[in-house]
Amino acid sequence: MSTTETSLPLLIGRTREEIAQRVAADLVDGYTVNLGVGIPLAVPRYIPDDVEVVLHAENGVLGLGAHPGAGNEDPDLTDAGKKPISLRSGAAIVDSAQSFAIVRGGHLDVTILGALQVSENGDLANWYVPGRNPAVGGAMDLVVGTREVWVCMEHVDRKGDPKILPSCSFPLTGARVVTRVYTDLATFHVVRGRLVLTECAPGITPADVRARTTAAYTEDLAA
Secondary structure, eight states: OOHHHHTOOOOOOOOHHHHHHHHHTTOOTTOEEEEOSSGGGGGGGGSOTTOOOEEEETTTEEEEESOOOTTOOOTTOBOTTSOBOEEEEEEEEOOHHHHHHHHHTTOEEEEEEOOSEEETTOOEEOSOOTTSOOOOTTHHHHHHHEEEEEEEOOSBOTTSOBSEESSOSSOOSBSSOOOEEEOSSEEEEEETTEEEEEEEOTTOOHHHHHHTOOSOOEEOTTO
């Protein structure tokens, strides 16, 4: 049942930038991390100064930095979403074959992706919206080639329908691949194939999350 049908009030949780900031706070010194398009591309702005993370873009950049600032853009330096980037000291530019060898070879610690739907057992759907042209990109390679897959997205869609579901209705990007979900309302970890609510966003209660989530999950808010 959609939230529009149940007339649930609109909640103000984290903004998209604040979701990216929350994700960045969990990155560990020494990680190599791939960033998908959408909210993930804002993550570099919020990585703590004392955390050294090597950022990878599937178009062939290893060691990308944040947006270089207005007037400093180089059209030859972009992320996978075609947005301008800077390069960190020691960065490398590689061809597509080598970039995907990094992905498929298991050299990434985390991939951070946007999502359309996530199921209660960690299935991910993020590449196909019915009625639009399919564009899977490298997502299928990323979700099977990376140790952890973190999803960041709004908790409900534009109609107010939950995006964390018992099962995905859209075609899957990968089955049982998601390890964490960060939304504007909450944070979930996937533990032994089951969702666990570990955190509510500021001003959001567990009951708020429960009312807007059709997937089964447990709670461990001390985690």
